[in-house]
Amino acid sequence: MPPAPPPAGSGAPPEASHPLDAALQAEREALRALFPLPPPRAPRGGQTLRNGGAAALVLAVATGALLWADPAWRTEHHASATGERRDVRLADGSTLTLDTATALDVAWHLRSRRVALSQGQARFAVAPSAWRPFEVAAAGARIRVVGTVFDVRREHDRVQVTVLRGRVEVRGLRGGAAPQRLAPGQRLRVEAGSAGTPEPVDTAQAGAWQQGRLVFDRTPLREALAEVQRYRRAPIRLRDDGQLGGHTVSGVFEAARTDQLLDLLPRIVPAQVQRQADGSVDVAPARR
CATH class of the missing domain: 2.60.120.1440 (Jelly Rolls)
Incomplete structure (x- = not known):
């Protein structure tokens, strides 16, 4: 059975039964904090109807302004x-x-x-x-x-x-x-x-990154290294001679093991991988 609503006049907000209900309830509370209602005042004689109409008009204008501004x-x-x-x-x-x-x-x-x-x-x-x-x-x-x-x-x-x-x-x-x-x-x-x-x-293939995989399919080396760089703090520098960066790379690699890909590069393209003391890596044309 659904939970019973709070007693009338208790002031307690109803319990949210769905994530969207919870979000809307939080929204209502935030709006109450931003736009508090003034304390009620006792009406005076014939002003009740006029005051009620004015209050309704003000409320309608304020609501419309809020919806238009979408804060x-x-x-x-x-x-x-x-x-x-x-x-x-x-x-x-x-x-x-x-x-x-x-x-x-x-x-x-x-x-x-x-x-x-x-x-x-x-x-x-x-x-x-x-x-x-x-x-x-x-x-x-x-x-x-x-x-x-x-x-x-x-x-x-x-x-x-x-x-x-x-x-x-x-x-x-x-x-x-x-x-x-x-x-x-x-x-x-x-x-x-x-x-x-x-x-x-x-x-x-587009969603492979969610499984922690890097997928290359005839990808130019310069683009493949740029993708690998996203998973490494230390820089990778491509010492391109005008041709090396255009060589293509194909394969599936683990994003958490980019060193493995760098170690395999000389077997895939004519390149040499030079690791520096600061953790950075230089990829240069292979020596002839």
């Missing part, structure tokens, strides 16, 4: 360290998976849920809420959904959006370009506000 009533920060993968469950039931060296902020608004991704990569499994859409902002691009699963990756002013389930809409593009709509199995790259063309993607 944030709570924010929270989440981050992962280099080499760490972290899961976060939000109050509405949505889940986030943060890849290595990722930082983001979540803001709870009256009519929306907003995430600002400042760096790294995250997967978003969004709890459906038609009246409260979920939005991710990254380097000017805005990804808007109601309920779906998708990845967003940010590197400086470059953003990559990959959809695994449901549909997303990417806004905030340069020159007022029309929003781009993505379906499952599609990826969109946005650089400095300019979007490319949606392209098909292998969702299993």
